[in-house]
Amino acid sequence: MTSIAKPKIVHPGLARNALGFTVRDYEGGMSTLCAGCGHDSITAAIVQACFELGIPPHGVAKMSGIGCSSKTPAYFLSASHGFNSVHGRMPSIATGASAANRGLYLLGVSGDGDSLSIGLGQFMHAMRRNLDMLYIIENNGVYGLTKGQFSASADLGAKTKKGEENRQPPIDPVQMALALGGTFVARSFSGDKEQLVPLIKAGMSHRGFALIDVLSPCVTFNDHEDSTKSYAHAREFNLRAIHADYVPPAEEIMAAYREGEVLPVELHDGSRVLLRKLAEDYDNGNRGEAIEYLRARQREGEIVTGLLYIDESHPDLHGVNGTVETPLNQVPYADLCPGPDALAALQKRFR
């Protein structure tokens, strides 16, 4: 069947952003995911964040791999170009897109299977390049689309519906990112819109690779009693360690914070994130400590969320390459072709 287009009825009263768009303008086709799937909440958060950021919808390129999670780009930003890659290879597509068209906002959506099994290599190398993109992992601990096999993010001791137990340590994208030198490392929960929306806005504005690992329950295959990726579990054990508020460029900080309570970090576009520690014992300036903290809490079953690490000082792919500001796909041919005389001159070398 053909994908279902949602009718766009714009209520006259609907709020408009700086560009005059309503939130409707950031929505996409009707979701074909299971009712209650965590992924749909993340879709909603993305719509909200892009609306609030006031990005022109067609200024975003949305990319994904294969999986239920990777289907979601069809459900938001229908005015954006979408790229549904092959399984696990979205990071390379994003790399090419960034190389060719640095003017775009790149938004990648993936799953734990897509990014941590078949796609682990590409995921880590895109991060190593500090590719300028927001990379969201919709993490449910299973392969949803292929009906519920354990993924590499399944926790030790986690059980399938049938009671099978996972006895392999999980690959935690956040710990990997911390150890690899990721410049924007966050974790959240699909049910925590209040935390997720500002994270997405900050991630979009970060110049470099912004990772948000979002715990996103699979109601059909991994939302049962002994699941460590269920709604119930997430709600009970979500430990908000460090909250990030997003403040757009040239807007002064309204909310009154107590002295030393928040740490403002300026992003390349002039916007800021205000980091507010919720867990006093969490040290967000130290990768190793952060990892240790995550592991310790994890042993207690707790899931540490928030903007766990941020570092604006590293160059992205183009910073390293020293590329012209004009996106390469817009450099006129005349500036690319050396012409006949240069060719003639060059050939002296070959005689």
Added chain:
Amino acid sequence: MTSIAKPKIVHPGLARNALGFTVRDYEGGMSTLCAGCGHDSITAAIVQACFELGIPPHGVAKMSGIGCSSKTPAYFLSASHGFNSVHGRMPSIATGASAANRGLYLLGVSGDGDSLSIGLGQFMHAMRRNLDMLYIIENNGVYGLTKGQFSASADLGAKTKKGEENRQPPIDPVQMALALGGTFVARSFSGDKEQLVPLIKAGMSHRGFALIDVLSPCVTFNDHEDSTKSYAHAREFNLRAIHADYVPPAEEIMAAYREGEVLPVELHDGSRVLLRKLAEDYDNGNRGEAIEYLRARQREGEIVTGLLYIDESHPDLHGVNGTVETPLNQVPYADLCPGPDALAALQKRFR
């Protein structure tokens, strides 16, 4: 040309191990690597370690990917079966070998390109499975065989011979292993046989995935002045943090150690490693701390070596699977085929 077989002249005086083999019996074909290549020293260390361990040479299976480093299995243990896989895919071969033939000692040799670029995914997943093998990365920061391009382990600021600078953070297999839950994590230097040989012996005896990341200079493409992977650099900045002595099964600990100086760790085959701290401030019981320590030293240009982390408590692939002790390739067919009656009975289900 065909590979060169080394003549085996056995000096009568040559020492013999428990099985009556001399060190010659553990050697292989003549190396075709560049004179002075670090990889050849590692080859020598492997020969020495296997001789001292007294393993029957044909009880080892040696595997590799593609690269100068991956050629080395042809230069040791000529009585062992060798498997020169395709580029970056040796871990999957090792997984299959382990699954089918748990009786073997599995020894994998790879390069930084082979394991950290094309092979990163397989490398990490083999580690996650705690595959029972010794995995040696002969790490020189470049692709030797393809003439010296930077590999993913090239350090920030490292320069090629031509003066090109690397501005991407390195992928450090040791930090990855620590964050991923690796059960035997070590680093060494090809020039430090005294440290390397016992590490190899311990790694062979460890039940589970033993990683040794060996700094192994490429004299042809990465041994110059501004290289951070040169002999000179390694010698100057090698920080031995924690030394591991290997004590074979049923041999009491001879050397006299001062009280609390050494921590003995028992391996599954009854052998022990004696951990001796050389850097007082290094905490070998804490993954996050270890990572932080490595990163801090790295910022000072120092390379932390030794048996940085060990944990014997985790099950390997077969422990998780609950496989019979008899290697699967030796289970008689009669024990595998349910026979005609079972088939007849079974089919009721399909009527």
Added chain:
Amino acid sequence: MAKQQKSRVNDFVLKIANVNGTGSASANSLLMKTVFRMGIPVSGKNFFPSNIQGLPTWYEIRISKDGYLARSGAVDLMVAMNSQTYARDLQEVAPGGFLIYDSTWPRDRLLSRPDITIIGVPLARMCNEQFSSARTRVLMKNMAYVGVLAALLDLDRAVIRTLVEETFARKPTLIDSNMKALELGYEYARANFACPLPLRVKALNKTAGHIMIDGNTAAALGCVYAGATVGAWYPITPSTSLMDAFKGFCERFRKDPKTGERRYCIVQAEDELAAIGIVLGATWNGARAFTPTSGPGISLMTEFLGFAYFTELPAVLFDVQRVGPSTGMPTRTQQGDLLTAAYASHGDTKHVLLFPRDPRECFELAVTAFDLADRVQTPVIVMSDLDIGMNDWMCKDLTWDAAYRPDRGKVLSAEELEAAKTFHRYTDVDGDGIPYRTLPGVHPKGSYFLRGSGHNQYGGYTEDSAEYQQVVDRLAKKWRTAATLVPAPAIRRARAATKWGIVAVGSCDAAIEEALDRLAKQGIYADYCRIRAFPFGKKVTQFLDQHERVFVVEQNRDAQLKTLLLAETQYPGARMTSILHYGGLPMDYRCIMEALQQAAAPGVAA
């Protein structure tokens, strides 16, 4: 009421349109199983979407006293449970046919057809009145239409009850609720319509000695019986259920009675590149190992397949084909991977392929695949497809010869090595192109260095042209030997002599068999060669040469089987006519009939 079809006992097609995730699957197989147990040949085809919940799904059941199990191409009775697709479902019903819908909600008056009978049953209302929980109501609606059909088609309710009891043996409470829902529909139909319809079933005894099984389950069983101990895979539709089944069987047959230890090891790999690598690592060590996958997986295994060909490692792959290219339509069927599988990987490479026609052959050819892989020391790919792999087919009981012993091919034992003067891995000792191999850990003399780079007949590294050529020329010779070892084609001769032949592989078979019977009635005859393996072998070339004109029937756009025939036989392309079906639904006999009728039509040049 529309003019009735003439009575059609045990010969019609029933189709249920529904939404996936509503539990209709069990109701549908209950229907099919009932017919099967009533002794009437039946087949069911499931057309499901590539998602988990909420999209359209269809189940098509063909009831055929003559045992024709391919699709007929027509629908006689439609159960239209999905309002989303109601309009097209209505259109699909053959003139004179029937349509059942849920009359709880009014039906659009425009959506009607004068030439068919439309039967409304308030399924939702009935269930809502009888059952409380929302989920139960949804599920029971399915049982209710089964009840309606029981009345309309005259299904044996005793059989139904037994099946329900077997299904819910573990949750007896469900038995009553299901039977209750069933009765609801049954009674309503009896009360409101003339039952049974002219379209109905009548018990026969034509299913004895048969089972209903899907190809993936049968293939998994083949792997168990062949003695496979290592399975590596990465989940992908439509191959996933193969490994699920293998695990299930192993849990039952491969656990040490005393210790509970496992005599098998399944590795869920991180991707397909790893899955095939794991298989090769295992076969290198002499275990029988396999990996089930589908098109995208085969593409990812390409590099390793060439490696295995060149290093001469056994491996068994199952390519349960789906619609390509690329991700394509994962829940639709096709035979689109023939070329890729045959020549996968760069350089001069060729791979042995086997083509099962149904689940029974999935079982048999799985065993053959392991024997061939060991004997020829090369990958063998069993080319199944979604239709065979995931649909339930009626086939003869599976049988097993207790005398079977695996053919492990030329593997040298410790004793043989001890006795041998020397061992060289790649020397053609016997002149059949197949060298001897050894296994790690067996004997020092057996050691050799396996490499995908250039090697000579002694296994040594080489960059010498003559030494390299000697090895690849022997591989070509081995390929010719393989052609003598693979299963012969199944050949069906027409009742009358004919210069026409049909050539096909795999799941086209049922449709072809039916088409040939029907054509024969019209005096159109053709012999039929069902190729079961690549390389093709003498019997195939003989068949070709015996026929002036050959129709090549296959389920892909580019006539891939024809390409293989052109490449590997001398038969001229000018004498081949392609019959291509590649929309993604299982083949029906009509496209074949039409093609041959056309060719036979006067004035058409042969």
Added chain:
Amino acid sequence: MAKQQKSRVNDFVLKIANVNGTGSASANSLLMKTVFRMGIPVSGKNFFPSNIQGLPTWYEIRISKDGYLARSGAVDLMVAMNSQTYARDLQEVAPGGFLIYDSTWPRDRLLSRPDITIIGVPLARMCNEQFSSARTRVLMKNMAYVGVLAALLDLDRAVIRTLVEETFARKPTLIDSNMKALELGYEYARANFACPLPLRVKALNKTAGHIMIDGNTAAALGCVYAGATVGAWYPITPSTSLMDAFKGFCERFRKDPKTGERRYCIVQAEDELAAIGIVLGATWNGARAFTPTSGPGISLMTEFLGFAYFTELPAVLFDVQRVGPSTGMPTRTQQGDLLTAAYASHGDTKHVLLFPRDPRECFELAVTAFDLADRVQTPVIVMSDLDIGMNDWMCKDLTWDAAYRPDRGKVLSAEELEAAKTFHRYTDVDGDGIPYRTLPGVHPKGSYFLRGSGHNQYGGYTEDSAEYQQVVDRLAKKWRTAATLVPAPAIRRARAATKWGIVAVGSCDAAIEEALDRLAKQGIYADYCRIRAFPFGKKVTQFLDQHERVFVVEQNRDAQLKTLLLAETQYPGARMTSILHYGGLPMDYRCIMEALQQAAAPGVAA
């Protein structure tokens, strides 16, 4: 002294046997360049090992006043610097030929041949006496034999000096030491042997308007001139030097004069799967992007190639072929990837291939490749090989038409989109099977969802047979359109009418041209069609149909080009004869001559 060959001026083969890592490469190209600058047609083939130091390496220089640049298959003068391979090097010398060796060490008396002239020069001793450092001594030995050859072959020393000066322009001190070593050899030869030999060179003026260049460098230049901005790669022999060259040219031509910012972006990917992904991400955004690789890389790109075919993304690949299967012989040449490249990936997929015959065509066809990829919206693979890619070939100067503008194909601009009522990505508006595309960020109306899963002509997701078929049928139509757009074959007619034709691709050309000339002298005539692209197009089928018998010349074991001809044309296989050369060394004219002579021999059925 052995009986001398008759005088052979400007027509002989010189071969240097050495050990790699000893710096002989520069000495050898100095030799070749000298001959070239003396106006004499020359070619050099480098046979090097797949390692970095210490293994045998050979350099074969053919000097041919008639401009024949393929290998001749014989060696007239061998410089045997490698004791490891001395024996076989000695054997390779043609009767009446010459061998030069380093007489510093005594030569085994057994290693001799009465029928050739053996010349001993104490190269090592001379250099050890003159130079101190070990490394210099090794290097200078090479210059010393150049000196010896200068005397024996009568090379122009002025030319040599200029070349040396150019080479070491940046390190003038090296000029003297090199010239000194050269003089050593020169003087010794003059003093001890009758110089020049009957085998010698004599200045001509047949190289004006020509250059000596390798195919990878030329292809890289083509990428620069075509306006490629994104290059993604993973290093692999023999393709690596292509990206190295591209980087070099970009550093020279693509840096903003003011800011020094780069107008290109090269990404060294983590592997080939990523490299092709990066290319597709870039072309999706409208940049011209490419990736150079070799066989193993193509195998790894298989899945993405099928994706690009189905989603209709442009991409340019260079497959610099090496010897397969698997890792094979990375430093030897072959045409073994034709089949894989043509049909890479599962499902019904076909890819456009281009076949350059030499470096000049690498330059030209690189540009064509980008235009075709954009026009047809599909991957285009330039099928080069190690012989073309890494050896220096003498070819006509490269020229560039200032009027050239890239053909970006059917890309809608913001204005066009603004004006358009609707946009549908996969609709065949013009009837040529090629739809219109849009680029991200250009205009909201242009947005569409690109997916490798089933889609309809509007770009919407589909699992519907009819919608799916409409799209793949259009792709087949697009393929037929592509056949009308690709470069036509180069056809050479024999001087006399003939029913014989030769068909080949790529680097077989030079050998074929020479063979045809020589055969013509013997009264054996054949026309010659050098295919330059796949799909083949009308001119190719016409050529086939015009000939009763066709010889298909290719460098692989399995006659892959013949297979493509069988699959894609109507020409009967029975009339094709394969001439296969696949040992890994560049083709020489002899195997072709012999095949045709045989076929022409009386009593041989045509």
